[in-house]
Amino acid sequence: MGYPFSYILEVLTADGPREQAVDLLETFNWLHELRVKRLLTLEAKPGKETQRYRVVVVAERDARKRILVVWRDMTDLDPKAERAFLEFEIGKLGEFEEKWINGDCAVPGFVSLDGLFKRFMEAES
Numbered sequence: 001m002g003y004p005f006s007y008i009l010e011v012l013t014a015d016g017p018r019e020q021a022v023d024l025l026e027t028f029n030w031l032h033e034l035r036v037k038r039l040l041t042l043e044a045k046p047g048k049e050t051q052r053y054r055v056v057v058v059a060e061r062d063a064r065k066r067i068l069v070v071w072r073d074m075t076d077l078d079p080k081a082e083r084a085f086l087e088f089e090i091g092k093l094g095e096f097e098e099k100w101i102n103g104d105c106a107v108p109g110f111v112s113l114d115g116l117f118k119r120f121m122e123a124e125s
Contacts, residue, residue, distance in 0.1 A: 002074035004102055005052075024102075025054055025071055028113065031120040034058040034067065044085040049076065053086075057093065065097040069113065072102065079106040086110075 004024040011020045029036055038057040043050050056069040068090065083106045090099070090107075100113035 002103060004071045005054075005073060024117075025056060025069075028069070028117055028120070029056065029058065032116070033061040034069070035061065035063070042085075042089050044081070051077070051082070051085075053089075055090075055093075057096075066095070068093065068096040068099045070099070070101040070105075070110070074103045083107050 007022045007024050008019050009022050010017050028034075034056075036056055036058050040055040040057075042053040042055055044053070045051070051072060054071040056071075058067050058069060059065065060067065070086070070090075086105075086107045099107075099110045100116075101107075101110045102113055102117075104112060
């Protein structure tokens with residue numbers, strides 16, 4: 001999920017396989033039954049290119065945990081710059097019981113959501 005803002009799946013249809021754009025943020029929230037409380041876009045300029053982050057403040061279905069979910073493209077990430085940026089920006093949002101992010105991350109307290117998402121996507125209904 002290195003490119004969550006332009007994710008394409010090949011789906012099988014009656015006419016054969018075709019490519020389909022997928023909104024990973026919405027799909028993840030739906031599969032995990034998360035209730036979106038707030039959606040933000042943050043932009044960092046660590047180099048020539050702007051790095052865009054989609055930040056989702058959610059609650060689990062029972063509303064007992066406040067969770068932060070962060071999505072970003074993984075292209076040309078500078079872990080040191082990202083850590084400074086996220087620690088500063090996320091610190092403004094308050095405390096969270098859990099913090100998830102796509103891919104690996106150098107920010108303490110964040111865990112990758114990739115394995116969880118993969119289990120949801122591969123689960124049989």
